[in-house]
Amino acid sequence: MLPIDPAKKNSFQRKICDGDLVIVYERHDVMKSVKVCDGSELQNRFGIFKHSDWIGKPFGSKVLSNKGGFVYLLAPTPELWTLVLSHRTQILYIADISFVISYLEIIPGCMVLESGTGSGSLTTSLARAVAPSGHVYTFDFHEQRAASAREDFERIGLSSLVTVGIRDIQGEGFPDEFCGAVDSVFLDLPQPWLAIPSAGKMLKQDGILCSFSPCIEQVQRSCESLRAHFTDIRTFEVLLRTYEVREGRMNCGGDNEGASPGSRPSKRRLPSSSEGSNGKETKGGSVMAMARPCGRHNFDWSET
Known part of the structure; x- marks a missing residue:
């Protein structure tokens, strides 16, 4: 993990060797540590991955299974x-x-x-x-x-x-x-x-x-x-507060039924974001941000 031995310094330039520890990345919330051992295999929902195919590849490589599925091989950083x-x-x-x-x-x-x-x-x-x-x-x-x-x-x-x-x-x-x-x-x-x-x-x-x-x-x-x-x-x-930003259309007017949670109630109908000043519908949309608070x-x- 650390540059203790210059010959084994972890970087995306160093090649994966037999006996190394790698982080197998499937997606952001599915990862596992695996010790590379020539002759061994990793089996998951994407297929069978042979460790022998990993040896000699740089960290960060994308490797394929027997079914065409793939994972990434990452260096085991503290993070x-x-x-x-x-x-x-x-x-x-x-x-x-x-x-x-x-x-x-x-x-x-x-x-x-x-x-x-x-x-x-x-x-x-x-x-x-x-x-x-x-x-x-x-x-x-x-x-x-x-x-x-x-x-x-x-x-x-x-x-x-x-x-x-x-x-x-x-x-x-x-x-x-x-x-x-x-x-x-x-x-x-x-x-x-x-x-x-x-x-x-x-x-x-x-x-x-x-x-x-x-x-x-x-x-x-x-x-x-x-x-x-x-x-x-x-x-x-x-x-720590993470944001998931999604793009979509918001109805800012009408009779307030189905309006976005952030719109203010109004007695008079307001033109929506999809209408121009002449009342005709035009193409348009807005960006919504959803905040998900984490632990403190x-x-x-x-x-x-």
Whole structure:
């Protein structure tokens, strides 16, 4: 996934090799990760795809099945990995991840602490941000969950950038070995205020801490704890709103029956968009936009 080995740098110019991990793209909401293995096959509704046909093709290639169906073979970037990984816990998505990495000011060479690991969605993006000389130390109290995350990071080539530890950060805090050496800390915990004093000790003088909480009650308690250890405390709500734009005709007049939801009621008949000023029908139409609101989350930020 990451340019750790220049010979294996993922790009649309690099050829797919036996043993590589690829993202098989059917459509925007149907994707899966597949390890390429010469002699193996992928079967789906479009037919049978032989892995041997994939080897030697660049990432982004369109490949055909025995029935003429097709899929695209994409590089396993952190953005795509977030969409196909196994959900062992609730995960962060692109809008949250990009916001976190930007405000944590993570750049190549940084040392980052994370708790908890969960499904590893954020961790993969953190690893790319600190590569090639930085490192991410991520902790989870659940042993099996940590082991599964470690296996995932090995599959996608992140084992040299990510270390997974088993530890109850809320109860024990971060290991003392990181004291005063960390650039950024990210907390995704049920009770983050319990880990904030320890996180403060880990950070450098100009370090930054972020706590992710879905409930405002968690935000309030976290802010109370932050005031005792940090300055410049800020809370953000991240909203992502997608738009589906469709072109069609709207009836803006008549007796208001069948009128568009956005038209105002009127006693007098108004000319519709399909009529000219002389009352004769003309060709015409308008563009309608439908907004579909997505999830919203709260973040607490502070600097030492």
